[in-house]
Amino acid sequence: MNEDGTLIQSNSRSELRQLVCSQLQLLLEQSNLEGAKALLVPVQPVDIAEAIESLPESMQVIAFRLLSKEEAIAVYEHLDSTVQQALIEKFKQQEVREIVDQMSPDDRVKLFDELPAKIVRRLLEQLSPEERQNTALLLGYEEDTAGRIMTPEYISLKETFTVNLTLERIRRLAITSEVVYYLYVTDASRHLAGIVSLRELVLSSPETTLDEIMTRDVVYVNTNDDQEEVAKIIQRYDLLAVPVVDKEQRLVGVVTVDDVIDILQDEATEDIYALGGVQSDGENYFQTSIVTVARKRVVWLLVLLLTNTVTGTIIKSQVHVLEKMAILTAFIPLLTGTGGNVGAQSSTVVIRGLNTDDMKDLTTKEVVIREMLAGVLLGLMLGTLATIWAYWLQGNWSVSLSVGISLVAIAILASVAGSALPFLFRSLGLDPALMSAPFITTAVDVVGVLIYFSIARTILGI
Amino acid sequence: MNEDGTLIQSNSRSELRQLVCSQLQLLLEQSNLEGAKALLVPVQPVDIAEAIESLPESMQVIAFRLLSKEEAIAVYEHLDSTVQQALIEKFKQQEVREIVDQMSPDDRVKLFDELPAKIVRRLLEQLSPEERQNTALLLGYEEDTAGRIMTPEYISLKETFTVNLTLERIRRLAITSEVVYYLYVTDASRHLAGIVSLRELVLSSPETTLDEIMTRDVVYVNTNDDQEEVAKIIQRYDLLAVPVVDKEQRLVGVVTVDDVIDILQDEATEDIYALGGVQSDGENYFQTSIVTVARKRVVWLLVLLLTNTVTGTIIKSQVHVLEKMAILTAFIPLLTGTGGNVGAQSSTVVIRGLNTDDMKDLTTKEVVIREMLAGVLLGLMLGTLATIWAYWLQGNWSVSLSVGISLVAIAILASVAGSALPFLFRSLGLDPALMSAPFITTAVDVVGVLIYFSIARTILGI
Numbered sequence: 001m002n003e004d005g006t007l008i009q010s011n012s013r014s015e016l017r018q019l020v021c022s023q024l025q026l027l028l029e030q031s032n033l034e035g036a037k038a039l040l041v042p043v044q045p046v047d048i049a050e051a052i053e054s055l056p057e058s059m060q061v062i063a064f065r066l067l068s069k070e071e072a073i074a075v076y077e078h079l080d081s082t083v084q085q086a087l088i089e090k091f092k093q094q095e096v097r098e099i100v101d102q103m104s105p106d107d108r109v110k111l112f113d114e115l116p117a118k119i120v121r122r123l124l125e126q127l128s129p130e131e132r133q134n135t136a137l138l139l140g141y142e143e144d145t146a147g148r149i150m151t152p153e154y155i156s157l158k159e160t161f162t163v164n165l166t167l168e169r170i171r172r173l174a175i176t177s178e179v180v181y182y183l184y185v186t187d188a189s190r191h192l193a194g195i196v197s198l199r200e201l202v203l204s205s206p207e208t209t210l211d212e213i214m215t216r217d218v219v220y221v222n223t224n225d226d227q228e229e230v231a232k233i234i235q236r237y238d239l240l241a242v243p244v245v246d247k248e249q250r251l252v253g254v255v256t257v258d259d260v261i262d263i264l265q266d267e268a269t270e271d272i273y274a275l276g277g278v279q280s281d282g283e284n285y286f287q288t289s290i291v292t293v294a295r296k297r298v299v300w301l302l303v304l305l306l307t308n309t310v311t312g313t314i315i316k317s318q319v320h321v322l323e324k325m326a327i328l329t330a331f332i333p334l335l336t337g338t339g340g341n342v343g344a345q346s347s348t349v350v351i352r353g354l355n356t357d358d359m360k361d362l363t364t365k366e367v368v369i370r371e372m373l374a375g376v377l378l379g380l381m382l383g384t385l386a387t388i389w390a391y392w393l394q395g396n397w398s399v400s401l402s403v404g405i406s407l408v409a410i411a412i413l414a415s416v417a418g419s420a421l422p423f424l425f426r427s428l429g430l431d432p433a434l435m436s437a438p439f440i441t442t443a444v445d446v447v448g449v450l451i452y453f454s455i456a457r458t459i460l461g462i
Numbered sequence: 463m464n465e466d467g468t469l470i471q472s473n474s475r476s477e478l479r480q481l482v483c484s485q486l487q488l489l490l491e492q493s494n495l496e497g498a499k500a501l502l503v504p505v506q507p508v509d510i511a512e513a514i515e516s517l518p519e520s521m522q523v524i525a526f527r528l529l530s531k532e533e534a535i536a537v538y539e540h541l542d543s544t545v546q547q548a549l550i551e552k553f554k555q556q557e558v559r560e561i562v563d564q565m566s567p568d569d570r571v572k573l574f575d576e577l578p579a580k581i582v583r584r585l586l587e588q589l590s591p592e593e594r595q596n597t598a599l600l601l602g603y604e605e606d607t608a609g610r611i612m613t614p615e616y617i618s619l620k621e622t623f624t625v626n627l628t629l630e631r632i633r634r635l636a637i638t639s640e641v642v643y644y645l646y647v648t649d650a651s652r653h654l655a656g657i658v659s660l661r662e663l664v665l666s667s668p669e670t671t672l673d674e675i676m677t678r679d680v681v682y683v684n685t686n687d688d689q690e691e692v693a694k695i696i697q698r699y700d701l702l703a704v705p706v707v708d709k710e711q712r713l714v715g716v717v718t719v720d721d722v723i724d725i726l727q728d729e730a731t732e733d734i735y736a737l738g739g740v741q742s743d744g745e746n747y748f749q750t751s752i753v754t755v756a757r758k759r760v761v762w763l764l765v766l767l768l769t770n771t772v773t774g775t776i777i778k779s780q781v782h783v784l785e786k787m788a789i790l791t792a793f794i795p796l797l798t799g800t801g802g803n804v805g806a807q808s809s810t811v812v813i814r815g816l817n818t819d820d821m822k823d824l825t826t827k828e829v830v831i832r833e834m835l836a837g838v839l840l841g842l843m844l845g846t847l848a849t850i851w852a853y854w855l856q857g858n859w860s861v862s863l864s865v866g867i868s869l870v871a872i873a874i875l876a877s878v879a880g881s882a883l884p885f886l887f888r889s890l891g892l893d894p895a896l897m898s899a900p901f902i903t904t905a906v907d908v909v910g911v912l913i914y915f916s917i918a919r920t921i922l923g924i
Binding site: 013042043044046050053054167170171180181198199202203216217219233234235236237238240257258260261262264265268269271272273275276277278284285286287290291293294297298300301302304305307308309311312313315316319322323326327329330331332333334336337338340341342344345347348349351352353356358359360361362367370373374377378381382385386389393394441442445449 | 475505506508512515516629633664665681695700720722723724727733735746752760764766770775777778789793795796799800802804810811815818820824832839840843851907911
């Protein structure tokens with residue numbers, strides 16, 4: 001971009017990142033530490049973290065020690081937890097203390113969640129009293145709640161403060177505080193009374209007091225609120241951070257928008273995996289062992305195997321029909337396949353709708369009726385085509401009509417089941433995404449085959 | 463929370479929102495405008511927008527006119543585009559001008575995209591010259607690019623400015639600027655030279671010049687970068703906003719984190735829909751007509767109908783086998799079902815991996831090999847169970863073995879196809895999500911049936 005080349009451009013950014021990775025390894029192999037240090041100066045912490053992760057384990061500590069103290073902490077926070085652990089074991093006592101003490105409390109808690117309890121105890125002892133208290137506070141809340149992901153390092157002020165006094169206070173506190181764009185005003189018993197943005201502060205005259213400019217209608221969350229709920233609130237109200245209060249309604253922390261983006265991303269991944277019939281538990285699928293991968297997948301497959309045995313048993317009970325009219329078999333995959341696909345479509349849109357705001361204007365009944373009507377429409381279109389194709393394939397109108405009529409019935413049934421079951425699951429207090437597409441697919445198979453044989457036997461008079 | 467009840471609590475927030483909706487309608491029906499006005503005072507703009515959307519159309523304008531000018535603009539920006547359009551038609555000339563002129567440029571462009579061209583032309587003429595220029599600039603970029611979603615209302619400064627002078631400037635400009643937490647330093651030809659956060663500014667002494675405190679390693683994007691790319695960069699670097707430069711590398715706008723959250727959400731919805739075999743085009747599925755719904759779904763269903771006819775044709779060609787051994791039919795759903803599910807699992811994790819950072823440490827080959835190994839493991843487990851079950855169902859070891867061996871082969875094939883095809887699609891420049899789970903399911907059906915019949919004929923000697 002400009003002559004000294006310090007600006008990082010988006011187009012070539014991923015290539016640039018790969019270049020940094022390979023250059024870093026090369027320089028370290030040549031023991032050119034000064035060169036490596038110079039290489040990393042204009043690079044963003046998250047990109048340095050990626051470069052360090054790509055190094056052979058023996059070089060990771062060496063690369064890490066090239067960083068300035070401040071940068072080292074930022075980089076460490078961005079490392080994968082496995083690399084964080086490996087480094088902790090190689091660090092000297094002093095390094096451990098400096099880095100872990102300076103990490104932001106929410107990232108530190110994430111690391112502690114992964115480390116063996118013994119190491120966590122040792123690390124806790126080495127923390128400064130204040131950081132130890134912060135960490136213990138966060139560890140006291142359940143996983144995936146607002147309390148666990150918040151940072152207790154916010155700036156809280158009294159409403160009698162003037163703008164000038166406040167700015168002075170910020171200058172003193174901002175170095176240790178992660179969040180400075182919103183300032184929180186609390187009363188004598190630490191109850192949240194209002195909020196002032198740094199923007200408003202800068203725009204106000206120095207002698208104004210905070211109670212004149214603060215917003216009293218504060219959107220906030222409770223420590224035990226689910227992190228997904230917190231993410232939705234930040235998204236809905238376009239916030240940069242949301243304050244967290246405890247049971248006694250005292251301000252205890254703040255959740256920031258950058259954490260929320262990652263949460264929304266992870267929750268979307270979870271939904272997508274559930275729809276694909278893969279269990280997810282927050283671990284990165286691609287960093288787990290093959291055995292874990294098989295474990296995450298086998299549960300659903302076993303359930304589906306079981307359902308398919310039912311379909312098989314039904315077909316077995318109709319073998320006498322098939323022995324008279326073997327050609328009926330040719331249309332089983334068409335019917336079960338289409339039924340499964342129509343059902344999967346309905347359940348996909350409904351499950352996503354339940355997890356976002358998209359469906360807010362409709363009642364359960366309206367949604368199911370909409371899907372049913374769509375099922376009728378789709379069934380009629382596909383049924384007509386299937387009848388024609390079936391006739392062309394085997395030249396018997398009775399068989400063709402059985403196929404066509406069955407397809408219409410199956411499409412309607414699949415739409416209704418696919419849209420209604422997620423609601424049912426939710427009203428039972430279960431995750432609607434459990435009602436995943438593969439489940440619908442297989443459930444519709446069973447009923448679809450039954451419908452097909454009934455209709456065929458009626459029409460063919462077998 | 464506190465005595466005057468102004469704070470909005472998260473737990474009861476959705477109930478509170480519903481209460482506002484019903485109360486508002488009640489008060490308007492009683493023509494109690496003062497009461498309605500008072501009701502809305504402590505409510506957030508996005509919640510007021512929801513309440514107005516829930517009103518009968520005739521009341522929407524009345525409710526909207528209760529709002530203060532400033533609040534009206536914020537509420538209007540949060541309304542659904544259909545309600546925005548309906549209101550525009552009912553507004554008086556003067557109201558239109560005030561609201562549309564004051565909207566943030568990115569929200570205004572979103573509205574203009576939906577309105578008929580004639581109305582847009584009329585509205586453009588009524589805008590102030592500055593806003594008209596802003597809007598024309600944004601409308602000049604392609605949809606879904608950084609240029610289209612950015613706001614041109616950022617604060618740009620010279621590097622020779624002192625902190626004091628800068629603060630003064632901000633006080634003058636901040637009222638019209640959406641983004642104040644980052645300030646952009648440009649040179650004489652408007653090239654981006656660095657960035658100063660409001661936080662750094664507040665922390666620095668008044669006489670410091672910007673070139674002493676600004677960060678020169680700026681992460682930025684280009685006007686024609688895809689919005690998803692922009693979202694990923696904001697997420698990766700934990701930014702609150704990212705600057706946008708044009709082809710000549712001049713600063714032209716800023717994309718903010720709140721827009722990015724919505725983009726990530728929409729992209730996840732798109733991926734989920736694609737996996738479920740539903741087309742998406744940015745419209746809300748639940749707000750479209752049944753015919754549109756059918757149209758969004760029928761394309762995939764037709765493709766799958768076609769593939770299923772292939773399976774049907776294969777089975778027809780094997781009718782002589784089935785006539786001798788009709789019981790073989792009983793296991794077709796089990797084999798195609800399991801194959802489809804294993805394939806869907808592999809394609810789901812790979813497609814999601816391609817759209818996030820999760821897979822970054824692995825090459826294509828490593829991913830496919832991992833999936834293949836998982837397929838072997840899953841195939842062996844399920845194959846053993848299926849063999850036992852098949853024997854129990856019909857007591858013929860040859861048939862049972864055919865089923866078991868076919869299942870192992872199909873599981874391996876499905877894993878490889880499910881993981882490799884999304885990569886193939888991407889390398890052809892197509893969206894990997896097109897390689898959706900239903901497609902894999904049906905493709906595996908065809909090959910699965912072929913494998914089953916070949917193995918069965920070999921073992922049974924038919």
